[in-house]
Amino acid sequence: MTAIPSNSSALSEEVKLDTPLEIAGKMFTSRFLLGTGKFKNKTDLAQSIEAAKTEIVTVALRRIDLERHEENILEYIPKNVTLLVNTSGARNAQEAVRIARLAKEAGYGNWIKIEVINDSKYLLPDNQETVKATEILAAEGFVILPYMYPDLYAARALVQAGAATVMPLGSLIGSNRGLKVKEFIQILIDEIDIPIVVDAGLGAPSHAAEAMEMGADAVLVNTAVATAGQPALIAQAFAMAVEAGRLAYLSKLPSPKDNADASSPLTGFLYDQSR
């Protein structure tokens, strides 16, 4: 099944009325960042990037395979899409800094998703090391989007260190479990002035919509798209959910209530008797 052409979506027109997402002085219409890992093949990846209408994609840096030829992933990423290189594999700040400097040398910009993980079971980000790496790299002029556990103090430290965004996890990486730390992400949304990009654990378009309704500025999804039966189709679904959630947030949606509140008038019923 092919993705529905974008011009058939009324939502997209509405979202154009929204202010663009601004990261480090660069403007983005799309609030959906896509990861490029785990795709079965490069065709799925290319079609998903197109269906997602994403303007920022993440890639990783690895040793080349000396035994066999590997495809160059950059050939499948359109030139107008901003490349965000992650520091996956880094176990501390110094390793993240090394990866970032290597990535910059490739000549595809200086946007870095700092990802420091030193726990192989939960793959939780190490906030302290992430702050250290952010301090060093921001001072060198890198644009830093740090992946973090949603902790207000760490988020403030990241802002102080020069981060361009803060990227709190929704739940464990690749778990598809949605917003398990919703209340703490809400605190970041309410208290942190730089863009909040919810990253990791968003497993369905409804999760992405929920994050956007809360006031998140953007979301980053990888596993849920890459491992779906039809990646391009769910990429489009995520894109629509992100737009729907954003519109709902802009609409100032009303808060939940404890009691019922009738939608129809409570006067003028047919059986009312005058006394």
Add this chain to the structure above:
Amino acid sequence: MYIMLNGQKKEILPPQNLREVVGRFSPSSAVLIAEVNGTIIKKNQWDEIHVNDGDTIELVSFVGGG
């Protein structure tokens, strides 16, 4: 002489510069970045960098990632 290339011990015949070593061992044209003994070497300097016995070389490129 021997070098450590991407964590593997490899024998090479001297003298060789970095570009020759990359050409000898890399099956991909996608090699983007080289590091010799912890120092990043710009592509336009690969001809000038002589590879010595015991050097540690890393060749890296971009792959899919989240």
